[in-house]
Amino acid sequence: MARAEVKQIAWDIQTMRIRGAGRIARAAARALKLTAKATRAKTPAGFTRELDHVSKLLLTTRPTAVSLPNAVRYVTLGAKRARGVDLQTLRRGIISRADEFIRDSRGAVERIGEIGARRISDGDIVLTHCNSDCALAVIKTAFEQGKRVQAFVTESRPSRQGLISVRELKKAGIPTTLIVDSAVRYFIRDIDKVIVGADSIAANGAVINKIGTSQIALIAHEARVLFFVAAESYKFHTGTLVGRLVEIEERSPKEIINPKRFPGVKIRNPVFDVTPPDYIDLIITERGIIPPSAAYTVIQELFEWRPGEEI
Numbered sequence: 001m002a003r004a005e006v007k008q009i010a011w012d013i014q015t016m017r018i019r020g021a022g023r024i025a026r027a028a029a030r031a032l033k034l035t036a037k038a039t040r041a042k043t044p045a046g047f048t049r050e051l052d053h054v055s056k057l058l059l060t061t062r063p064t065a066v067s068l069p070n071a072v073r074y075v076t077l078g079a080k081r082a083r084g085v086d087l088q089t090l091r092r093g094i095i096s097r098a099d100e101f102i103r104d105s106r107g108a109v110e111r112i113g114e115i116g117a118r119r120i121s122d123g124d125i126v127l128t129h130c131n132s133d134c135a136l137a138v139i140k141t142a143f144e145q146g147k148r149v150q151a152f153v154t155e156s157r158p159s160r161q162g163l164i165s166v167r168e169l170k171k172a173g174i175p176t177t178l179i180v181d182s183a184v185r186y187f188i189r190d191i192d193k194v195i196v197g198a199d200s201i202a203a204n205g206a207v208i209n210k211i212g213t214s215q216i217a218l219i220a221h222e223a224r225v226l227f228f229v230a231a232e233s234y235k236f237h238t239g240t241l242v243g244r245l246v247e248i249e250e251r252s253p254k255e256i257i258n259p260k261r262f263p264g265v266k267i268r269n270p271v272f273d274v275t276p277p278d279y280i281d282l283i284i285t286e287r288g289i290i291p292p293s294a295a296y297t298v299i300q301e302l303f304e305w306r307p308g309e310e311i
């Protein structure tokens with residue numbers, strides 16, 4: 001039963017029924033918890049093998065959001081380090097680490113909303129791209145505080161996650177305007193601030209987020225409009241400390257159009273892009289606001305990494 005549920009979670013992440021970097025991470029933690037609850041392993045080694053198997057399954061679903069491997073690592077770290085620990089203790093450890101991750105992750109989104117809202121002024125028109133719980137938390141919190149905020153939301157082709165944001169903002173009572181992705185430069189003079197989420201943040205402060213984010217950042221930069229990123233600490237990517245590149249997911253062309261309609265035409269569908277740190281004014285995390293140039297130090301501290309250490 002649990003095995004089927006775990007497979008279903010992995011499938012839902014792959015097919016984007018569960019999507020958004022934070023939600024993916026929480027779903028992965030839930031899958032590991034289910035595994036621990038239902039295991040039939042007789043020994044700690046058998047249980048660890050089972051965890052490794054589930055971790056691998058989860059890690060192959062989507063490659064770009066580092067929140068996924070960071071969640072898996074967070075939940076399983078205790079099990080990996082345990083020597084001479086009995087099976088029940090190990091199981092309980094996984095369950096409580098998973099619960100802790102899910103609870104802290106939700107708390108982080110709330111805290112980001114509070115911290116970020118301080119940077120939103122009464123009367124601001126804020127543009128967001130795609131659907132990010134963190135970015136929306138900032139807009140919604142500012143609105144709840146009584147600031148007269150309005151939102152512009154890009155459709156976010158091809159999967160149109162902008163429509164999810166529109167519904168959510170509308171539900172919160174925030175005046176919202178939906179535009180197509182290519183209309184951002186047309187409207188940029190009306191916008192006071194741009195706020196987006198992140199799937200990964202590199203050591204040099206570059207932000208990997210939904211395709212189109214970097215174009216919006218460039219447009220905002222040209223028009224001198226502030227560009228904010230809202231992201232939990234587990235979106236920072238340790239591998240980038242040692243020069244590893246973040247893999248950009250390329251999904252099926254069918255998400256754009258039925259390829260049979262254009263035989264012989266190559267259709268490409270990269271779903272994330274990289275926004276250079278020069279175009280980012282600040283990054284809002286649950287630990288506070290940082291400039292993108294501080295990403296290196298933040299990753300070093302968070303993951304207790306020392307130069308020269310293997311990652």
Ligand code: RUB
Nearest residue numbers: 019020021022132133134197198210
């Ligand atoms: C979602 C996306 C979001 C980030 C951050 O892409 O790019 O901006 O994941 O979201 P997809 P959150 O729909 O392809 O998963 O702040 O909710 O973690």
